[in-house]
Amino acid sequence: MRLSDLERFHKITIQCHDNPDADTLASGYGLYCYFKKKGKQARLIYSGRNRIQKSNLRLMLEKLNLPVEYVPVEEAADSREELLITVDCQYGAGNVTQIEAAHIAVIDHHQPETEAGEWAEIRSDLGSCSTLVWKLLLEEGFEISDEEGLGTALYYGLYSDTNQFAEIHNPLDMDMRDALPVDNSLITLFRNSNISLKELEIAGIALIRYSYNDDYEFAVIKANPCDPNILGLISDFLLQVDAIKTCVVFNETGDGYKFSVRSCVREVNASELAVYLAQGMGSGGGHYEKAGGFISLRRYEEKYPTLHTEGYFNNRMTEYFDSFDLIYAQQYEAHPEDMKLYVMRRLPTGYVKAARILPVGTPVTIRTSKGDMDMTVEDDLYIMIDIQGRIYPRRHKEFTEEYEPLEQSYDKAEFLNRAEYAPVIKNRENGKNLLLTDYAKLCVPRNEIYIYAKELEKGVKVFTLREKDAYMSGRVGDYLAVRRDDLHDVYVVERDIFAKSYDRADGAD
Ligand SMILES: [Mn+2]
Known part of the structure; x- marks a missing residue:
């Protein structure tokens, strides 16, 4: 759906969820600004039993002049709208008072809860609904760079929904964070009016009700209903305990469970753990040390009709720790006799000579679907792009030894598999972005590379020779591989990538 699809209506009511955040x-304000500019009769409302109380939100309304109106439940029951757009929630869901309307549109970033109607834009992979609205505004060419009020609101929306950006994982969220015009003094003001004395008490009570697993050194806490930001606060505190290496703090929201995950050991990537905890029931993600997620109540009850949530989180954590073996490349002893010999296909791959697109010395950040990487443009820097849209830096010497440039031109559609987000190179001096794939050329590996590999029967985390602070994860069905010429050089190849990239070298198929 595009916002322009909704311009056929004149009276437009934008509804936030009850107990707005x-x-x-x-x-809602983003949509309001858009439709006002289009000359529409727009209203921004919320309903439910409670009026907005939290001080950060009252400050937000006051300082940014948000034109939001409270509609009491009784009044909402009598209303009939022409077009009603629910934002950050879905029409018919439990967290939003139902208002009659001739036409309904839904703009949200939660898991799909209800049957989507004709006009719905739901992107569950985004950290905030603000990001989705920002994207929809950009698609209509709405100029936001001189709208500091709106920029500050959207920025604070994302900031609040991702625990102060700690649990942000989608590159689109990062793009918005970097691009918006923001009044930083207002953000500081909102940020420091974040919790009430009541919530301080909730955090305190939560902290003394931990459960602890001493085999795996993790703790789980269920907090009483509170603002999701408090979960981050509790888990940050909890992690400072010496015996606790990873932790999960969660609570019930109207429509499911919000949770925060923290890790201070390299053997647990909090982002991966968050994905694991929400698997099949919601979404999760974030960074190596901090992450978060959401589980839908409906899906949870389908899957675990009788299990209470403390039980679920404790079991699932144990299951996670039981699900993998650890491999440290330095100490690893490969057993080629248990593996099969393969040769890597010499497939074309993309590369960019950095100095060809930006001046030498420019500080850049390369953003990929797997995260950000900071570097400086140097004359001998080559950036390799793999088929998953990940990038690898190479020096000129390594590049010319390992690869042979091709005449054929790089085609994003052909060489970028499955990657939802093509890598972007951001010039940190002027903030300008370039799509790396627009400048890519093709090369092929020069030499035949032989590996021993075996299919994984259990999950594995590999600390490779090159990367000692973070692991590569392998799941059942993926392949564990070692270079024939260096049996310590162990790594993981995903199943479908393996099928595309390797052939048996000993004649069998
Ligand atoms: Mn949200």
Whole structure:
């Protein structure tokens, strides 16, 4: 759906969820600004039993002049709208008072809860609904760079929904964070009016009700209903305990469970753990040390009709720790006799000579679907792009030894598999972005590379020779591989990539 699809209506009511948070208010305000500019009769409303109380939200309304109106439940029951757009929530879901309308549109970033109607834009992979609204505005060419009020609102929406950006994982969220015009003094003001004395008490009570697993050194806490930001606060505190290496803090929201994950050991990537905890029931992600997620109540009850949530989180954590073996490349002893010999296909791959697109010395950040990487443009820097849209830096010497440039031109559609987000090179001096794939050329590996490999029957985490601070994860069905010429050089190849990239070298198929 595009916003312009909704321009056929004149009277447009934008509804935030009940007990609004910063994200729903910001998203609604974004839509309000858009439709006002189009000359529409727009209203921004919320309903439910409670009026907005939290001081950060009251400050947000006041300082940014958000034109939001409270509609009491009784009044909502009598209303009939022409077009109703629910933001950061889905029409018919439990967290939003139902208002009659001739036409309904839904703009949200939660898991799909209800049957989507004709006009729905739901992107569950985004950290905030503000990001989705920002994207929809950009698609219509709405100029936001001189709208500091709106920029600040959207920024704060994302900031609040991702625990102060700690749990942000989608590159589109990062793009918005970097691009918006923001009044930083207002953000500081909102940020420091974040919790009430009541919530301080909730955090305190939560902290003394931990459960602890001493085999795996993790803790789990269920907090009483509170603002999701408190979960981050509790888990940050909890992790400072010496015996606790990873932790999960969660609570019930109206429609499911919000959780925060923290890790201070390299053997547990919090982002991966968050994905694991929400698997099949919601979404999760973030960074290596901090992450978070959401589980839908409906899906949870389908899957675990009788299991209470403390039980679920404790079991699932144990299951996670039981699900993998650890491999440290330095100490690893490969057993080629248990593996099969393969040769790597010499497939074309993309590369960019950095100095060809930006001056030498420019500080850049390369953003990929797997995260950001900072570097400086140097004369001998080559950036390799693999078929998953990941990038690898190479020096000129390594590049010319390992690869042979091709005449054939690089085609994004052909050489970028499955990658939802093509890598972007951001010039940190002027903030300008370039799509790396627009400048890519092709090369092929020069030499035949032989490996021993075997299919994994259990999950594995590999600390490779090159990367000692973070692991590569392998799941059942993926392949564990070692270079024939260096049996310590162990790594993981995903199943479908393996099928595309390697052939048996000993004649069998
Ligand atoms: Mn939200």
